[in-house]
Amino acid sequence: MSEEELHDHDRGLSFDLPTLARRRMLALGGGGLLAVAGCAAEASGGGGGSTSSPSAAATEADASCAAIPDETGGPYPADGSNGVNVLTESGIVRGDITSSFGSASGVAEGVPLTIELTVVDAASGCGAGLQGAAVYLWHCDRDGNYSLYSQGIENENYLRGVQETDASGLVTFTSVFPACYEGRWPHIHFEVYRSLDQATAARNALKTSQLALPEDVCDTVYDSDGYSRSVQSFARVSLDTDNVFSDGSTLQLATVTGEVSQGYVASLRLGV
Template sequence: MNGPATGHGHGLHDHEDHEHDRGLSYDLPVLARRRMIRLLAGASLLPLAGCADDDDTTSSAAASDTSSGGTASSSSTECATIPDETAGPYPGDGSNGVNVLKESGVVRSDITSSFGDSAGGRAEGVPLTITLTVVDAASGCGTPRAGAAVYLWQCDRAGDYSLYTEGVTDENYLRGVQETDDKGRVTFTSVFPGCYPGRWPHIHFEVYSSLADATAATAITSTSQLALPKDVCDTVYATDGYSRSVENPARLSLETDMIFSDGYDQQLAAMAGSVDKGYTATLTVPV
């Protein structure tokens, strides 16, 4: 597979190009909208506080087996939609050059290897299983969105994005689409992403109303990002292969990250596992 004519090297992973991804002029309007939405959502959720007791109990029980990160949902944001975020410059959905969504083989659960006419490479790193549960926010987040679809993509352990970064423009690993099951869930087999300058470790995803919409790369319902907790990042980045990620997290935090600085409760994954056995990351995605 051929990438876009303007292949990018690690030079793009600098602070200037990742404030964030398309620059301040692109991201600040997004952040301003998010802050307004949170203010309005917070006001509208006040009368619902009394109905969250049962869900708090469920969330606490679900969190008891996790080693780090947030719960899949919390009472204060139970019925709020997932914050809308920039897709960044490497989406691969046709909005910035190459469109992997229309290629045969993109619908898959294991995204560690490239597929189709690509170079056939494989992303190495600490194993990570990602489970997203898509629910309907309008119904109080209690109704799963069965038959929806999720397109998920991320950087590899070196901080590079397939299809775009110099050296991996012929690869399409760490990208895939899945249809949600009757419980609204999709699960991807991946590797723990690296941390490049200017961004906190994260994973991108888009939600579509159907698999047909996703593979046609049309009618996106929601675009957001999953955040990874600091303690797990520190543990993973101390292992072989993640040397580029050791210093970068020390220069920023979830609180100072351009995307997550205005609140990340709904985007911080609940995590369990270990370096030896691999990690699991779970998140509820209200749309």
């Protein structure tokens, strides 16, 4: 099956709970259990340089707080839902996801991108970050290919990693800017879990969603060396026509700062 045919399908991690009450809440699942987790103030993401798109991390509860929409994990999740499960591999818990781990040695090339995600409890107004949750993040490389699935990189596992949220609910990944491939707006996949111990299979995820990258930043990156394959694909798609983001992208559109020469920082608040 060709890369284009594969991409056509893409349309569309437990700390021990200290009380029995919390265990009962865990069994209930959903946003209710999250209200008991974490009480530190949420950290705000970002960096220097120019800024694009709406504010991603609030420092206190606000009226616009809402849970980020559930979205498809796509055909390349490597979370046990479609073949391979990288979540059970030693080494998956890491911040720098640019290189493969274990027996693989590949390195993803591209414009540097730091991804900062702050997990908050939407049910309590998004004012406190959730400590001890886990985020599994993955995305395509600068050629639009996914490790563990795409032809030629089936044995690589770069651009995939899991991080545990800190006292502010923050996780940070070091990566590269993803491509735009045919039919999809430039995006990053992620799953949120109650804890690292739970982040072993997609069935345990509290939330599966996607992050959208801002148009002006994408234009700039795709005009740089190594991203020529993205230019035409990006010209043929918009947030309004993308079948994941077309129903609204406000809660998924990251704030991005930086420049091509020094890299970018993408920040997003994840209400769960």
